[in-house]
Amino acid sequence: MKKSKRYIANLEQIDKNKSYDIEEAIKLVKKTSNSKFDATLEVAMNLNLDVKKADQQLRGAVVLPHGTGKTKKILVLAKGEQAKAAKEAKADYVGDVDMINKIEKENWFDFDVIIATPEMMPSLGKIGKLLGPKGLMPNPKTGTVTTDVVRAIEETKKGKVNYRTDSFGNVHGIFGKASFDDEKLIENLKAFVNVILRAKPTTAKGIYVKNISISSTMGPGIKLDINSFDK
Numbered sequence: 001m002k003k004s005k006r007y008i009a010n011l012e013q014i015d016k017n018k019s020y021d022i023e024e025a026i027k028l029v030k031k032t033s034n035s036k037f038d039a040t041l042e043v044a045m046n047l048n049l050d051v052k053k054a055d056q057q058l059r060g061a062v063v064l065p066h067g068t069g070k071t072k073k074i075l076v077l078a079k080g081e082q083a084k085a086a087k088e089a090k091a092d093y094v095g096d097v098d099m100i101n102k103i104e105k106e107n108w109f110d111f112d113v114i115i116a117t118p119e120m121m122p123s124l125g126k127i128g129k130l131l132g133p134k135g136l137m138p139n140p141k142t143g144t145v146t147t148d149v150v151r152a153i154e155e156t157k158k159g160k161v162n163y164r165t166d167s168f169g170n171v172h173g174i175f176g177k178a179s180f181d182d183e184k185l186i187e188n189l190k191a192f193v194n195v196i197l198r199a200k201p202t203t204a205k206g207i208y209v210k211n212i213s214i215s216s217t218m219g220p221g222i223k224l225d226i227n228s229f230d231k
Contacts, residue, residue: 060141076153085150212229
């Protein structure tokens, strides 16, 4: 794929052999983001994990202190009191089997997150093949299968980011928008990275974090000095 002139110009501002401290990296990622729109900023961590082992597969969620800059549409699948509470907490859609049928029969996906009570999971499992590839299947590890739907809605609205290791031991996450203040981006980035640091499996051997880099949508990667973060 041919790189744009803007991308090449941005790339020239970055020293590929340097690991930047967090303050410097944030300034650079904003400077090299596409100025035509408010770019999303992402972090990628390459971890020394053997993901073939179940206990070395990381999966969870982080509530960023300053949110993601994105508004997520929430579908809650619940019955009775939990459904009532979800409506009061201003979930975008609330229902049970009717919503599951709507997804299955109408190919309806006008939402970003599904929060479900445990009793809804057997019915939801029947459309797992539709939800799984889109990353929409609720999971207790990310707090989207819960008996406290109100808390889950609040966390999602505040800016909850899910993470999971891929087959190469990489973890990706968004940590804000290029328009955010530097301080807010630093706090969000530290919150994400420190959760991953604390999630180190006890069976992981050697150096845990091999590489951390940040980038903007369509922007080049910037390598970070791992010592910028709390261990």
